[in-house]
Amino acid sequence: MKRAKIKSIPYEEFKDNETYEKLVEELNAGGANVIVKKLDDLIDWGRSNSLWPLTFATSCCGIEFMAVCAARYDIARFGFEVTRNSPRQADVILVCGTITTKMAPVLRCLYDQMADPKYVVAIGGCSISGGPFNKSYHVLNGVDKIIPVDVYVPGCPPRPESFLYGMMQLQRIVKVENFFGTTNRKEKDPYKVEAEIKEEHIYNQEEQA
Amino acid sequence: MSEDLNKTAQSQQAASATPAAKPAAPAAAKPAAARPATPAAPAKPAVNEMKPKQVEAAKLHDELKRLHDQEGMDFLLSLTGVDREDDGLAVVYQLENTTTLKQAILECVVTDRENPLVPSAADLWNIACTYEREVYDFYGIKFTGHPDMRRLFMREDWVGYPFRKDDETEKNNPLRMTNEPLSDTTTEYVLTEDGKVEAVEHAIFQEDDYVINIGPQHPSTHGVLHFRVALEGERIRKIDPVLGYIHRGVEKISEKMTYPQTLALTDRLDYLGAMQNRHALCMCIEQAMGVEVSDRVQVIRTIMDELQRIDSHILFFSCLCQDLGATTAFLYGFRDREKILDIFEETCGGRLILNYNTIGGVMADIHPNFVKRVKEFIPYMRKNIQEYHDIFTGNVIFQNRSKGVGVLSKEQVISFGCTGGTGRASGWHNDLRKLRPYAAYDRVQFNEVTRTEGDSFARYMIRLDEILESLHIIEQLIDNIPEGNFREKMKPIIKLPVGQFYSEVEGSRGRFGVYIESKGDKSPYRLHYRSTGLPLVAVMDTACKDNMIADLITIGGTVDYVVPDIDR
Numbered sequence: 013m014k015r016a017k018i019k020s021i022p023y024e025e026f027k028d029n030e031t032y033e034k035l036v037e038e039l040n041a042g043g044a045n046v047i048v049k050k051l052d053d054l055i056d057w058g059r060s061n062s063l064w065p066l067t068f069a070t071s072c073c074g075i076e077f078m079a080v081c082a083a084r085y086d087i088a089r090f091g092f093e094v095t096r097n098s099p100r101q102a103d104v105i106l107v108c109g110t111i112t113t114k115m116a117p118v119l120r121c122l123y124d125q126m127a128d129p130k131y132v133v134a135i136g137g138c139s140i141s142g143g144p145f146n147k148s149y150h151v152l153n154g155v156d157k158i159i160p161v162d163v164y165v166p167g168c169p170p171r172p173e174s175f176l177y178g179m180m181q182l183q184r185i186v187k188v189e190n191f192f193g194t195t196n197r198k199e200k201d202p203y204k205v206e207a208e209i210k211e212e213h214i215y216n217q218e219e220q221a
Numbered sequence: 222m223s224e225d226l227n228k229t230a231q232s233q234q235a236a237s238a239t240p241a242a243k244p245a246a247p248a249a250a251k252p253a254a255a256r257p258a259t260p261a262a263p264a265k266p267a268v269n270e271m272k273p274k275q276v277e278a279a280k281l282h283d284e285l286k287r288l289h290d291q292e293g294m295d296f297l298l299s300l301t302g303v304d305r306e307d308d309g310l311a312v313v314y315q316l317e318n319t320t321t322l323k324q325a326i327l328e329c330v331v332t333d334r335e336n337p338l339v340p341s342a343a344d345l346w347n348i349a350c351t352y353e354r355e356v357y358d359f360y361g362i363k364f365t366g367h368p369d370m371r372r373l374f375m376r377e378d379w380v381g382y383p384f385r386k387d388d389e390t391e392k393n394n395p396l397r398m399t400n401e402p403l404s405d406t407t408t409e410y411v412l413t414e415d416g417k418v419e420a421v422e423h424a425i426f427q428e429d430d431y432v433i434n435i436g437p438q439h440p441s442t443h444g445v446l447h448f449r450v451a452l453e454g455e456r457i458r459k460i461d462p463v464l465g466y467i468h469r470g471v472e473k474i475s476e477k478m479t480y481p482q483t484l485a486l487t488d489r490l491d492y493l494g495a496m497q498n499r500h501a502l503c504m505c506i507e508q509a510m511g512v513e514v515s516d517r518v519q520v521i522r523t524i525m526d527e528l529q530r531i532d533s534h535i536l537f538f539s540c541l542c543q544d545l546g547a548t549t550a551f552l553y554g555f556r557d558r559e560k561i562l563d564i565f566e567e568t569c570g571g572r573l574i575l576n577y578n579t580i581g582g583v584m585a586d587i588h589p590n591f592v593k594r595v596k597e598f599i600p601y602m603r604k605n606i607q608e609y610h611d612i613f614t615g616n617v618i619f620q621n622r623s624k625g626v627g628v629l630s631k632e633q634v635i636s637f638g639c640t641g642g643t644g645r646a647s648g649w650h651n652d653l654r655k656l657r658p659y660a661a662y663d664r665v666q667f668n669e670v671t672r673t674e675g676d677s678f679a680r681y682m683i684r685l686d687e688i689l690e691s692l693h694i695i696e697q698l699i700d701n702i703p704e705g706n707f708r709e710k711m712k713p714i715i716k717l718p719v720g721q722f723y724s725e726v727e728g729s730r731g732r733f734g735v736y737i738e739s740k741g742d743k744s745p746y747r748l749h750y751r752s753t754g755l756p757l758v759a760v761m762d763t764a765c766k767d768n769m770i771a772d773l774i775t776i777g778g779t780v781d782y783v784v785p786d787i788d789r
């Protein structure tokens with residue numbers, strides 16, 4: 013089985029290798045052409061080492077993200093330093109901070125504006141589940157309700173090391189993806205599901221009217 | 222400590238000695254007087270208890286006007302809405318005279334829940350405009366004569382008023398994934414001669430305005446803030462801030478939490494003032510309960526507050542530089558900030574969210590290394606401030622972009638209630654550490670840094686100078702941290718006496734206050750934070766008018782707001 017190698021962290025030391033292996037299996041289910049696979053590897057090597065994040069910070073976790081970008085933790089060592097202000101140029105959106113229900117459509121819009129292949133990393137308790145605010149009337153309980161999430165980084169806020177670890181997990185995913193011919197996204201897009209429900213709702217309302 | 226308490230008590234007495242608080246106002250005969258049963262009088266009244274004067278809605282505006290014009294109450298400190306259920310909806314006004322420091326507290330209760338009307342004070346204080354919109358948003362109280370009665374935080378298609386105790390918020394408001402509607406008109410409710418209310422439409426922008434949107438996803442708005450900006454060429458005509466993208470409902474969820482639980486959320490409001498925010502809440506609860514914390518705690522809290530202030534100001538410097546295109550300076554700032562975070566981490570266990578203060582003291586005693594580390598940090602930081610000046614302050618581009626840009630006069634900052642560095646840059650002495658010293662501030666020497674220019678450059682310099690003052694304060698305290706308990710023994714269940722309590726501290730960017738209304742339970746009946754950032758955003762329209770659009774970044778950066786603190 014193909015396994016991505018991350019420099020300085022042995023494979024066994026990563027957490028949750030089961031999920032990862034399942035993903036790899038799914039991706040390779042159809043088998044692949046040898047030559048195409050080699051090309052894939054080359055491209056993935058390049059992509060995984062130059063993931064460009066969108067600067068998207070809504071609250072406290074965003075400050076930690078800034079600390080990760082700064083001198084001590086230096087995200088540039090891994091090729092993530094090119095933070096983009098426009099979603100059109102970004103590969104990955106790091107959701108740093110609480111997402112409120114007012115912000116949810118904006119986040120979805122940003123996500124839709126990003127070009128494929130795109131990834132989402134949910135950073136901090138707030139973006140995973142609503143965190144300390146999950147009982148609030150105005151907070152979304154997890155961004156995975158509206159966009160598919162690739163990596164979750166728990167913490168409140170996560171330590172800079174966890175940020176980097178989360179990004180490496182993402183690198184591992186990118187490294188095993190197929191670039192030519194197939195689409196990779198396996199998670200269900202929660203929004204699509206939601207949209208169907210809404211359509212039904214509107215339809216019902218119209219019928220009643 | 223007792224001296225400190227006395228001072229607060231004096232200021233409270235001073236407040237109640239104002240004519241505004243004359244007992245037994247005739248209005249008290251109204252249902253307004255139907256307050257919760259007379260509190261079981263505690264042995265000693267809490268030093269931070271408020272005794273608002275009851276005023277009828279019909280007479281409210283006259284009374285406010287009298288206080289504003291004749292008593293010189295030029296600063297509207299806070300305006301809080303409260304839902305008293307069967308007793309109606311209340312609005313609490315806290316006013317202050319900025320020269321004599323006298324305070325007046327008024328309360329107006331309306332019993333009509335369907336169509337509650339209170340006269341607006343927007344013509345007296347500029348900031349009332351924003352505060353009243355907040356109360357309208359949360360409680361549905363309409364302020365008659367307010368020129369712009371829109372919601373402040375919620376979406377315009379939000380149903381109901383979330384802070385009302387009987388509101389079915391979740392049921393009425395499923396997650397809406399449609400784009401947010403933003404109307405171009407606003408409503409004014411005008412009280413006609415015969416007592417009827419008429420709704421009058423106003424346009425927010427002129428016909429020929431060219432309106433662009435900045436945010437909510439914009440790197441220089443320091444979070445998720447949305448400005449609708451009307452332009453004429455490159456000049457700004459008007460700014461309409463759209464808030465609420467990070468409104469987390471902290472005040473409302475606190476009502477369901479016990480007092481110790483509410484503490485956790487304060488750190489997350491203004492995360493660059495985490496220590497001070499939590500200090501304010503702890504202090505409010507302690508004073509209301511009549512708990513005295515040890516001298517050791519007071520000193521530790523003071524040192525921590527000052528470290529936090531330095532942390533915040535360094536971040537301010539870094540972000541401002543970054544926004545203006547000086548990436549190197551950003552890296553310099555963060556290098557030094559990490560040193561403070563190391564100190565915090567050793568003692569508190571967290572870097573950003575510290576959870577250090579607690580009711581009756583602090584969570585843990587200081588780390589054995591604390592004193593040594595802080596002492597190393599002081600000269601280190603002094604040296605580096607010079608470096609900041611060398612690499613950035615003298616920069617010609619920066620000077621041109623900040624001098625004379627976004628000028629605010631003293632009257633303006635007071636009327637908008639812009640406390641903190643922004644107010645001090647315009648010559649307003651508003652530093653609470655000087656005005657009403659709390660914790661250990663009465664035993665240290667320091668200068669209140671003020672300037673008179675009121676422009677972006679002054680606001681920038683104020684903060685760098687304040688770092689030096691903070692270092693000076695820490696220097697005086699660090700060698701004589703008194704022995705004592707780091708935490709008082711508290712009862713397992715913390716209950717506050719019945720009443721209204723207010724305490725405040727000088728946060729990183731202004732006066733941060735906590736208003737608690739208690740019915741004697743283990744959770745607050747109403748908890749309101751005086752946000753330091755809301756006035757700073759409200760003033761943006763005035764500060765940016767007739768400036769270039771590119772200056773919006775400089776001005777926004779130098780008034781230094783933190784968005785989760787605005788939206789709460």
Ligand code: SF4
Pocket residue numbers: 071072073074108109110135136137138139143144167168169170489574
């Ligand atoms: S997870 Fe914690 S630190 Fe991060 S945004 Fe939420 S409250 Fe703030």
